[in-house]
Amino acid sequence: MIMETIGEWIAPYVQLTKEETARRLETPPDPALGDAALPCFELARALRESPQSIAAKLAEAILHPMLECRAVGAYLNVALRRERIAMQWLEAVEAPAFRAPSSPRGQRVVIDMSSPNIAKPFGIGHLRSTVIGNALRHILTADGYDVVRVNHLGDWGTQFGKMIAAYRAWGDTEALRRRPLEASLELYVRFHEEAERDPRLEDEARAWFAKLERGDEEAAALWRFFVEASRKEFRRIYDRLGVAFEYELGESFYNDKMEAVVERLQAANILEESDGARVVRLDDASLPPCLIVKSDGSSIYATRDLATAFYRRETLGGDRLLYVVGAEQAVHFRQVFEVLKRLGCEWADACEHVPFGLMRVEGKKMSTRRGRVVKLEDVLGEAVERANAVIAEKNPNLPDRERTAEAVGVGAVVFGDLKHDREGAVDFRLEEAVRFDGETGPYVQYTHARIRTLLAKSEAVSAGSAAAKPSALATDEAWALLKLLTGYPAAVREAAARLAPSVVARYALDVAKAFNRFYxxxxxxxxxxxxxxxxxxLARAAADTLRDALALLGVQAPERM
RNA sequence: GUCCCAGUAGCUCAGUCGGAUAGAGCAUACGCCUUCUAAGCGUACGGUCGGGGGUUCGAAUCCCUCCUGGGACGCCA
Structure with a gap:
C-alpha cells in the first residue's frame, strides 16, 4: 500500500509507469531516511547520467504536497508528510473490509492434512501437517478460495496386517480395552522387534492385510475396533487445537475405488509387469517406477493416492489439490502427479505437494516402530501447565484462568511451529515449544490482551471520544506501527501465494513488537x-489486526491474560 | 551412486523480483515498574552470510564447483 501510493505519486517524474516505479521502490535501511527509497542505478544506465545526479535532480523536481524528497548518494529517499496522511491511513486500517476476506475466486482448494495413523498415538510429528494445513485453510479462505479440509486418516495398509498378526500372537484384550492406543503401540513395537528375529512375521502381516482387503470378517472386526478407539482420541486433540475437517476420509474409503484406477491405467496402456508386481515406468521423467499393484495382488499407497486424487477432483470438485505431507514423500508425490499426467489429466498441474521438514526429537528421527514417539497431548499438557503457573504468578486474580492457560499453552506450541519456514527440518525441544517470551505466540497474545485492557480502561475514563489529532500518529513509534498495519492484506496475499503460514506469524510478531515499542x-x-x-x-486497529492474524494461524487471542 | 532440501551471531531463525552500515529472539552483562498488564522496553556483547570461482556499478540473494548435514531412491506410508 505504501509503495503503491508513493510510486503513483512520483511516477510522472521518473518517467516510468506507476507499477514499475512502485516495484523499484524499497524500504530504506534506517527509518530516519524516509518511508521509501528509489535506487537510481538503473535509471542512470538509461539516461546516461550518474545515479547521484539523477537522484539529486529528482529530489529537486518532485513537488508533491504529501512528500518530502532528499537525495542521499545514488538513492532518492522519500518521506511522507505524516500528519497529512495519517488520518486517511488510520481510517483505511480501521475499515472492517480492510481485513475481511478478499472477493471469492470461485475456486475450490482441497487440502490433504493431518492424516494420523490409526492405532498409533497422535505424535508430535503430526502436529506440523495439522497446524500448517489448518492455517493454510484460513489463509486461502482469506485470499478468496473455497477451501475444503480432508483428514486422510492412515487407516489402511500393511500396517494393519501387522497389528492383526501381533494381536493374534500376543494381544491382551483387557489392556486393549482400557488403554487402546498405548496397548496398540506396544503391540506394534513388539511386532517389529520379533520380526527382526523372525522375518516370516512380515509375510504373515501381508497375508492378513490381503485378507482384510478381501473382506475377511475377523480381520474387519479388529480393524473397526482400532479405528473407533483412535478416532475418539484424535477428536479430543483436534478440539484442543481448534481444528476441524470438512471430510474425514481415510485410506480405507478408497478401498473399493482402486480397481477403477488400475482399469484406467490399463486403458491408457501404461501399466507394466515387473518382478511379479505391476508398475508404471517413469524413466523418461527421471523418476523411479511407480508401483501400483504388489506381487501379492494387494494395493499400495500410490494406488490409493491416485484414487484419492480422482475423488477429490471429480467428486469434491477441487480446482487445486494440496497435500500437506512431509518432505520425505516428495518423490512419491512427483510419481503420482506424473502418472496422472500420463493418464491425460490436464489438472495434474493443479496438484501440489506442500512439503514440510521432518521433525526429529533430540536429533533422532521419530520411529513408531521403535516406540520412539513424543505424544502431542503430553506436550500440550506440559505447555498448559506452565501457562497456568505463569498466570498464577503474574495475574493471580485473572478470572477463567483454566481457559486462558489452555489458549496460551496451546497457542505457544502451535505458533512455535508455524513461525518457522515449513520446509526446514525441526528438532523438537520441549523447552522451545513451551517458551512464552521473545518471539512466541504468547508474546503476541499478551500484546493483544494488553491492548484490550487498555481499551476497556479508556471507556471507563471515557477517553477517546474526541476528534483524533493527526499529529499524535506522527511520532516515530506511532508512525511505524501505522505503516505496518497497512501491510496486513499484503502479508496475507504473500502467505497464500507461497503457502507459507510463517509469513503471517512473522507479521504478527512485527506488529506486536511495533506496538510494544509505541506503548x-x-x-x-x-x-x-x-x-x-x-x-x-491506533491501538484498537493493532489489536484487531493481531486477533485476525492469530485467527489465521488457528491461535486464540484471549481478552485478558 | 542418483535426486531433493538445508548450511547466516554461542543457540533458534528472518532476510523470494540482486541494492545503502547483514536483522530478530534466546543466552550473557547492565538499565527501566509511586502513571495505561515487566509474558514488556532499552543498551552492550556477538557474523570470513559453509569454502572457492564467476556474472554485475552492486551478491546472503543469480550461475558453476566443491565441502558438510538431513532426507528419498519398488512390494511400509
Whole structure:
C-alpha cells in the first residue's frame, strides 16, 4: 500500500509507469531516511547520467504536497508528510473490509492434512501437517478460495496386517480395552522387534492385510475396533487445537475405488509387469517406477493416492489439490502427479505437494516402530501447565484462568511451529515449544490482551471520544506501527501465494513488537483528549489486526491474560 | 551412486523480483515498574552470510564447483 501510493505519486517524474516505479521502490535501511527509497542505478544506465545526479535532480523536481524528497548518494529517499496522511491511513486500517476476506475466486482448494495413523498415538510429528494445513485453510479462505479440509486418516495398509498378526500372537484384550492406543503401540513395537528375529512375521502381516482387503470378517472386526478407539482420541486433540475437517476420509474409503484406477491405467496402456508386481515406468521423467499393484495382488499407497486424487477432483470438485505431507514423500508425490499426467489429466498441474521438514526429537528421527514417539497431548499438557503457573504468578486474580492457560499453552506450541519456514527440518525441544517470551505466540497474545485492557480502561475514563489529532500518529513509534498495519492484506496475499503460514506469524510478531515499542515510548491515555483519541484508535486497529492474524494461524487471542 | 532440501551471531531463525552500515529472539552483562498488564522496553556483547570461482556499478540473494548435514531412491506410508 505504501509503495503503491508513493510510486503513483512520483511516477510522472521518473518517467516510468506507476507499477514499475512502485516495484523499484524499497524500504530504506534506517527509518530516519524516509518511508521509501528509489535506487537510481538503473535509471542512470538509461539516461546516461550518474545515479547521484539523477537522484539529486529528482529530489529537486518532485513537488508533491504529501512528500518530502532528499537525495542521499545514488538513492532518492522519500518521506511522507505524516500528519497529512495519517488520518486517511488510520481510517483505511480501521475499515472492517480492510481485513475481511478478499472477493471469492470461485475456486475450490482441497487440502490433504493431518492424516494420523490409526492405532498409533497422535505424535508430535503430526502436529506440523495439522497446524500448517489448518492455517493454510484460513489463509486461502482469506485470499478468496473455497477451501475444503480432508483428514486422510492412515487407516489402511500393511500396517494393519501387522497389528492383526501381533494381536493374534500376543494381544491382551483387557489392556486393549482400557488403554487402546498405548496397548496398540506396544503391540506394534513388539511386532517389529520379533520380526527382526523372525522375518516370516512380515509375510504373515501381508497375508492378513490381503485378507482384510478381501473382506475377511475377523480381520474387519479388529480393524473397526482400532479405528473407533483412535478416532475418539484424535477428536479430543483436534478440539484442543481448534481444528476441524470438512471430510474425514481415510485410506480405507478408497478401498473399493482402486480397481477403477488400475482399469484406467490399463486403458491408457501404461501399466507394466515387473518382478511379479505391476508398475508404471517413469524413466523418461527421471523418476523411479511407480508401483501400483504388489506381487501379492494387494494395493499400495500410490494406488490409493491416485484414487484419492480422482475423488477429490471429480467428486469434491477441487480446482487445486494440496497435500500437506512431509518432505520425505516428495518423490512419491512427483510419481503420482506424473502418472496422472500420463493418464491425460490436464489438472495434474493443479496438484501440489506442500512439503514440510521432518521433525526429529533430540536429533533422532521419530520411529513408531521403535516406540520412539513424543505424544502431542503430553506436550500440550506440559505447555498448559506452565501457562497456568505463569498466570498464577503474574495475574493471580485473572478470572477463567483454566481457559486462558489452555489458549496460551496451546497457542505457544502451535505458533512455535508455524513461525518457522515449513520446509526446514525441526528438532523438537520441549523447552522451545513451551517458551512464552521473545518471539512466541504468547508474546503476541499478551500484546493483544494488553491492548484490550487498555481499551476497556479508556471507556471507563471515557477517553477517546474526541476528534483524533493527526499529529499524535506522527511520532516515530506511532508512525511505524501505522505503516505496518497497512501491510496486513499484503502479508496475507504473500502467505497464500507461497503457502507459507510463517509469513503471517512473522507479521504478527512485527506488529506486536511495533506496538510494544509505541506503548513504552508514549502514553496512550494522554491528557489531551484529541491525542488520546488518535492513539486509542491506533491501538484498537493493532489489536484487531493481531486477533485476525492469530485467527489465521488457528491461535486464540484471549481478552485478558 | 542418483535426486531433493538445508548450511547466516554461542543457540533458534528472518532476510523470494540482486541494492545503502547483514536483522530478530534466546543466552550473557547492565538499565527501566509511586502513571495505561515487566509474558514488556532499552543498551552492550556477538557474523570470513559453509569454502572457492564467476556474472554485475552492486551478491546472503543469480550461475558453476566443491565441502558438510538431513532426507528419498519398488512390494511400509
Amino acid at each position: 513504552h515510548a508514549e502514553r496512550v491515555l494522554a491528557d489531551d483528549p484529541a491525542e488520546a483519541a488518535a492513539k486509542l484508535r
